Amino acid sequence: MLLEARGITKAFGSFKAVDDASVTLEQGDILGLIGPNGAGKSTFFNCLTGDLKATSGRVLFEATDITDFTPEQRAGLGLARTFQVPQTFEGMTVLENVMIGAFLRTAHRKEAETRARAVLERVGMSRLAEAPARSLGTPGRKRLEIARALATEPKVLLLDEAMAGLNAHEVRLAIDLVRDIHRSGITLVIVEHIMEVIMSLASRVMVFHQGKEIARGSPQEVTSNPAVIAAYLGTRAAKAAAGHTPVELMGGPDP
Numbered sequence: 001m002l003l004e005a006r007g008i009t010k011a012f013g014s015f016k017a018v019d020d021a022s023v024t025l026e027q028g029d030i031l032g033l034i035g036p037n038g039a040g041k042s043t044f045f046n047c048l049t050g051d052l053k054a055t056s057g058r059v060l061f062e063a064t065d066i067t068d069f070t071p072e073q074r075a076g077l078g079l080a081r082t083f084q085v086p087q088t089f090e091g092m093t094v095l096e097n098v099m100i101g102a103f104l105r106t107a108h109r110k111e112a113e114t115r116a117r118a119v120l121e122r123v124g125m126s127r128l129a130e131a132p133a134r135s136l137g138t139p140g141r142k143r144l145e146i147a148r149a150l151a152t153e154p155k156v157l158l159l160d161e162a163m164a165g166l167n168a169h170e171v172r173l174a175i176d177l178v179r180d181i182h183r184s185g186i187t188l189v190i191v192e193h194i195m196e197v198i199m200s201l202a203s204r205v206m207v208f209h210q211g212k213e214i215a216r217g218s219p220q221e222v223t224s225n226p227a228v229i230a231a232y233l234g235t236r237a238a239k240a241a242a243g244h245t246p247v248e249l250m251g252g253p254d255p
C-alpha cells in the first residue's frame with residue numbers, strides 16, 4: 001500500500017469539515033474525489049498532503065506514519081501536489097518555476113536545469129522554457145503547476161482541480177497528459193468537478209457529502225448510486241456522465 005488515511009477528521013471549531021474518512025491508495029491507482037461544493041474534498045486532500053493537520057486520524061505513506069510530517073517532508077518521500085489556484089512565481093521564467101521542484105532532489109543548479117528541461121519536454125512546454133511565467137494563460141499555468149510537481153519526482157501526485165477553467169479541448173489535452181503521467185508509473189489522487197475527467201481517468205472514486213464518505217467504487221458504480229445522484233449528480237448529470245458527455249458540477253443536483 002502506497003498511501004493510507006485512517007479515520008481522518010478535520011474540525012474547524014465545532015464544525016467537522018471531514019468526519020472520519022479513510023482511504024487506501026495502491027500503486028497504479030487513480031483515485032477520484034468527488035462531491036458538491038463544501039463537501040470536504042479539499043480539506044481531506046490537504047490532510048493527505050500535510051497542508052492541513054488533521055484533528056484526529058493518521059496518514060501513512062509506504063507504512064511510515066507521516067501524520068506529523070510537513071508538506072516538504074512528505075514531498076521528500078514522494079508525495080507531490082498541485083494547487084487549485086496555480087502557485088506560479090510570476091517574475092521567473094517557466095524553466096525557473098520547474099527548477100524549484102527539481103531543487104528538492106538536487107542542490108546543483110545545472111542538474112536542476114537539466115531535470116527541469118526534461119520535465120518541460122515531457123509536458124510539451126519546452127518551447128516556453130524561457131518565457132516569463134506571467135505570460136501564460138490558464139491552461140499554461142495549470143500545466144506548469146503539474147510540471148513543477150513532476151520535477152520533485154513523486155510516487156504519488158495529488159491534483160486539486162487541475163482542469164477547472166479549461167475549455168473542452170484543453171480538458172482533453174490535460175486528460176492525455178494525466179494518462180501519460182500515470183503510464184510512467186505515478187499513482188494519482190484527483191479532486192475534480194468535471195465528470196468527464198473522473199469517468200475517463202479514475203480507477204476508483206470516493207464520494208463526499210457533508211464531510212462524510214457516502215459512496216465509493218468504480219466511476220460507473222458511483223454515478224449510478226442513488227445516494228450520489230441525490231446528493232451530487234442529479235439525474236441529468238448522471239446520464240451525461242454515463243455517456244461521457246462533458247459536464248461540470250458545482251453546487252449539487254439539478255431538480
Ligand SMILES: Nc1ncnc2c1ncn2[C@@H]1O[C@H](COP(=O)(O)OP(=O)(O)OP(=O)(O)O)[C@@H](O)[C@H]1O
Nearest residue numbers: 012016017035036037038039040041042043044208
Ligand atoms: N479554514 C477553514 N475554516 C473554517 N471552515 C473551513 C475552512 N476550510 C474549509 N472550511 C469549510 O469546510 C467545508 C469543506 O470545505 P472544502 O473546501 O473541503 O470542500 P470541497 O468539497 O473541497 O469544496 P469545493 O468543491 O468547493 O472545493 C466547507 O463548509 C468550508 O466552508
